[in-house]
Amino acid sequence: MxxxxxxxxxxxxxxxxxxxxxxxxxxxxxxxxxxxxxxxxxxxxxxxxxxxxxxxxxxxxxxxxxxQPKVEASFTHEEESVPQSIESAELYFDKKYQLKNEPYIDGDQIIFTTQAQKGVSQNLDGVVVYNTQTGEERLLENTEKKYDNFICPVLSGNIAVFLDSMEAGGGRILGYDLETGEQFLIKEYAYAPPHLSMSGDLLAFMQWAGEETQRLYVYNVQTREPVTVKLYEAAAGNSDVDISDSDMVWAEKDGKGNSVLKRVVFRSDGTSEFENYNFGNAVYGPKTNGRQIVYKTEENSISGTLMISTEGGEPTKLAEGVFDYEIGDNFVAYSKDGQIYVAYTNAADTVQLTNEITRNLLASANGNGVCYYDITDKSTENAVLDEVVQYAYVPET
Structure with missing residues (x-):
């Protein structure tokens, strides 16, 4: 065991x-x-x-x-490729002028028409000039309104020009000397109100003289001398004229669907002559700054193609879907989808001037300035709201 x-x-x-x-x-x-x-x-x-x-x-x-950790913000970026930002400011009067009709910018001054006399009817009976540097406004004195409304104001130096217009058609073109406070008559018109374009001492406009007749006028606001540049018989409805210090342009129609560019160049010796550029037969609403010409390729289109030519060279496409546009010294301002854009003419940069959460409408561009409406708060078409007008100055590239 x-x-x-x-x-x-x-x-x-x-x-x-x-x-x-x-x-x-x-x-x-x-x-x-x-x-x-x-x-x-x-x-x-x-x-x-x-x-x-x-x-x-x-x-x-x-x-x-x-x-040490590398910080991206300390890296050097190529500034040349970044468009410059443009700061906007508001034309503000603390409800003094609710209506700010067709604001037009010229240097440090913005002109617009408004309702100066408060009453039941909303007639535009006053003209205001606002200084963007001092914030001071001036209601022009001794203005005589013979008809219904003051409309279409423009400004160059010490001379303001605007229409005294009848709602039924007809009216008169008035000038106003800001230094002397004198209003003067430029011309009567019997039909639709003409579109005014002004540069230096020269005022240009296309005026209907009958159902089938148009006249192209140039008027010197200092010497008070008018000149009829051209008379169009049986006119098909030419475009408005646009003038700069060195030229003026418009589009001439032939009644067969063709619309071609016309240009008059001002020479240093006081003479002028026609120059023809072959931009094709679809040129509508041309505008000039003396060096560049911009135009749309469609008539009465709310979203057309905007073309640009420099010194008569081959036009190139600047933007599509454009609603409205104006030209300054070195830029083109245009509106698209409720936003305002600034495209430099001497560079490839385009800056969006307005914010995506706002809705805006271009009012004017001239020199180095842009004016536009902020219509974001226009909840109804007939809403009585203080019109919000913004302005900005475009820096050189």
């Missing part, structure tokens, strides 16, 4: 000893792996940190600067 028990005990202990030997070998191998890993990590640390550290110490550079 004892031998049987002793044999049984010997048989049980042998597997336990083998298990211990295996565990001992595992830990030995694990220690070797850890040692090798530690040596490798040390070598890598010397390569990545030790060598650069020695290099920094040799060069006399603070080693901590090598591992």
């Amino acid at each position: 004892r031998r049987h028990r002793h044999k049984s005990m010997t048989t049980v202990r042998q597997p336990m000893m083998l298990s211990r030997i295996k565990r001992s070998n595992f830990w030995a191998r694990f220690r070797i792996i850890l040692l090798v890993a530690g040596i490798a990590a040390g070598i890598l640390a010397v390569i990545f940190f030790g060598f650069p550290l020695v290099e920094d110490l040799i060069k006399g550079v603070d080693p901590s600067l090598r591992y």
Whole structure:
């Protein structure tokens, strides 16, 4: 019996000893792996940190600067590729002039017509000139309104021009000397109100003289001399004329669907002459600054293609989907989808002047200035709200 028990005990202990030997070998191998890993990590640390550290110490550079995080804002960017921002300001009168009709900018001054005499009817019976530098407004004195409304004001230097218009058609073109306070008559008209364009001492307009007759006039506001540039018999309805210091342009129609550019250049010796540019037969509403000419390729379109030519060169597309546009000294301002854009004529930059959350309507552009309406709060067409007029000055590129 004892031998049987002793044999049984010997048989049980042998597997336990083998298990211990295996565990001992595992830990030995694990220690070797850890040692090798530690040596490798040390070598890598010397390569990545030790060598650069020695290099920094040799060069006399603070080693901590090598591992500072790189800040994107500290990088240098190419400023030439970034369009300049344009700041806008508001024409504000604390409810004094709720109506600010057709604001037109000229240098530091903005002219508009308004309701000066409060009453039941909302007739535009006053003309206001606002100074953007001082914030002062001037209601022009001694203005005589013979008909219904003062409309279409323009300004150049010390001379303002506007229409005294009848709602049924007809009226007169009036001038006003800001220095003397004198109003003077330029011309009577019997049909639709003409569109006025003014530059320097020259005022230009296309006037209907009958159902089939148009006359192109140029008037010198200083000498008070009028000139009939051209008489159109059986006219198909030519475009408005636009004038600069050195030229004037308009589109001439032939009654067969063709509309071509016409241009008169003013020479330094006081003479002028016609110049013909071949822009095709789809030129509508051309405008000029003396160097560039812009126009649309569709008539009476609320979203047309805007083309531009420099010094009579091949026209190129400036923008699509354009509602309205004006030209300044070095830019074209246009409205599209309720926003106002400024495209520089001497660069490829276009700046969105207005904010996406607003709705806007272009009013005028002249020189280096732009005027526009913010119509975001016009909840209804007949809402009696203070008209919000913004203006901005476009910097040179």
